[in-house]
Amino acid sequence: MTDEKFLDQKMDRREFLKKSGIGGAGLALGLSGASAFFANQDRSSKKALDGDEDISFFGKHQAGITTPMQKACYLVVLDLHTTDKKEVIQLFKDWTDYSSKLVEGELVKKDGSNALLPPMDTGETVGLNPYRLSLTFGVSADFLKKLGLESKRPKLFRDLPPFPKEQLQDKYTGGDIVIQACADDEQVAFHAVRNLIRKGRNKITMKWSKSGFAAIGDRKETPRNLFGFKDGTANVTKEKEFDKVVWADSKDWMKGGSYMALRLVQMHLETWDRTSLQEQENTFGRYKESGAPFGKKDEFDEVDLSKLPVDSHVRLAKEVNLPILRRSYSYSDGIDERTGQFDAGLIFIAYQKDPDRFVKIQTNLGAVDKMNEYITHIGSGLFACFAGVEKGGYLGQALFE
Numbered sequence: 017m018t019d020e021k022f023l024d025q026k027m028d029r030r031e032f033l034k035k036s037g038i039g040g041a042g043l044a045l046g047l048s049g050a051s052a053f054f055a056n057q058d059r060s061s062k063k064a065l066d067g068d069e070d071i072s073f074f075g076k077h078q079a080g081i082t083t084p085m086q087k088a089c090y091l092v093v094l095d096l097h098t099t100d101k102k103e104v105i106q107l108f109k110d111w112t113d114y115s116s117k118l119v120e121g122e123l124v125k126k127d128g129s130n131a132l133l134p135p136m137d138t139g140e141t142v143g144l145n146p147y148r149l150s151l152t153f154g155v156s157a158d159f160l161k162k163l164g165l166e167s168k169r170p171k172l173f174r175d176l177p178p179f180p181k182e183q184l185q186d187k188y189t190g191g192d193i194v195i196q197a198c199a200d201d202e203q204v205a206f207h208a209v210r211n212l213i214r215k216g217r218n219k220i221t222m223k224w225s226k227s228g229f230a231a232i233g234d235r236k237e238t239p240r241n242l243f244g245f246k247d248g249t250a251n252v253t254k255e256k257e258f259d260k261v262v263w264a265d266s267k268d269w270m271k272g273g274s275y276m277a278l279r280l281v282q283m284h285l286e287t288w289d290r291t292s293l294q295e296q297e298n299t300f301g302r303y304k305e306s307g308a309p310f311g312k313k314d315e316f317d318e319v320d321l322s323k324l325p326v327d328s329h330v331r332l333a334k335e336v337n338l339p340i341l342r343r344s345y346s347y348s349d350g351i352d353e354r355t356g357q358f359d360a361g362l363i364f365i366a367y368q369k370d371p372d373r374f375v376k377i378q379t380n381l382g383a384v385d386k387m388n389e390y391i392t393h394i395g396s397g398l399f400a401c402f403a404g405v406e407k408g409g410y411l412g413q414a415l416f417e
């Protein structure tokens with residue numbers, strides 16, 4: 017590609033961002049209302065609205081957890097095929113190196129002069145900005161077992177118990193490593209995962225993956241899920257709250273990390289679409305259009321539990337009184353062969369300092385949640401997502417040392 021063409025392409029994309037309201041215009045309109053997915057966002061900075069503000073790979077915590085949600089998420093769960101700790105450390109070092117470049121929009125590695133070799137980087141993001149790419153890594157209890165690191169398993173990192181009504185499929189359950197790649201461009205997210213996996217090919221295989229989307233729009237409103245309801249309203253948004261809710265404060269290798277509860281939840285859209293608006297709203301205890309809790313006017317008004325149906329999702333989730341940070345993405349994956357209906361739903365991702373928070377909420381939702389009529393949990397995973405990487409260090413270092 018000539019330099020001129022390359023530049024043109026870049027300009028077009030910036031133009032597009034502006035037109036779609038992600039650019040400066042969004043700022044001019046003003047951003048009132050503490051939209052949940054804006055978590056941790058400095059709203060006064062123009063860069064925050066450009067879609068290309070810097071998200072460093074390095075820092076106290078991994079990005080992609082409290083980072084304001086991006087439009088696309090490519091999530092992959094991997095199986096590990098080596099028990100050699102040294103090999104895994106090398107893999108995590110390589111992933112650290114690659115990730116730090118990927119989030120800057122650079123090639124994972126420059127090519128040498130030998131045109132007879134495959135290119136080092138697969139190339140599909142050349143000319144793109146990083147689109148706020150974040151890469152978040154976590155490992156499961158099985159991972160620790162495979163590497164003989166069970167003695168390092170934190171006490172609170174217990175297996176998830178079985179939950180009522182779940183219909184977990186083996187192909188979407190378990191696994192050793194999770195990579196969550198989020199970006200405002202699908203291809204950027206996919207490219208990152210593709211190149212990371214390519215680097216680890218002889219040590220890992222892919223167990224399952226899903227490509228998710230979130231209706232971030234002009235980033236002024238809480239995104240809606242496929243039931244048409246605002247999803248993320250009750251999330252914590254401030255640094256101090258993250259310390260209370262999200263970041264593990266244990267003294268072990270998980271200090272500064274977070275536990276990811278992952279659920280693949282199929283949503284039965286056809287059934288939902290035959291349901292009256294009143295029933296839909298009763299399912300959550302929130303009004304569909306405004307997102308306000310029953311008895312209130314605005315989305316962020318305080319919830320009065322006594323006004324919500326006893327079996328409503330929000331009442332059951334909130335009465336546990338253990339906040340978590342939800343960062344879920346919708347998926348739509350063609351047609352379910354068994355039913356001929358949409359294969360669509362939610363890649364439910366929640367981060368919390370202690371997995372027991374998720375367990376207690378999911379247990380309370382249990383068989384009672386009115387939403388159960390419209391969903392089926394088909395996949396599950398629990399991953400310990402390391403603390404952030406300091407410059408010069410590598411992913412998971414504190415675990416391996």
Ligand code: HEM
Nearest residue numbers: 241245246247248249250281330333334362374377378391
């Ligand atoms: C397809 C699956 C799901 C859908 C469509 C869904 C949808 C929603 C919606 C619309 C809200 C209200 C707005 C908000 O605060 O975000 C909500 C709240 C919430 N959901 Fe879910 N949810 C799903 C699964 C889950 C699961 C598996 C959990 C398990 C822990 C969960 C936990 C919560 C919590 C903690 C709240 C906030 C309650 C509060 O404090 O007000 N959700 N969900």
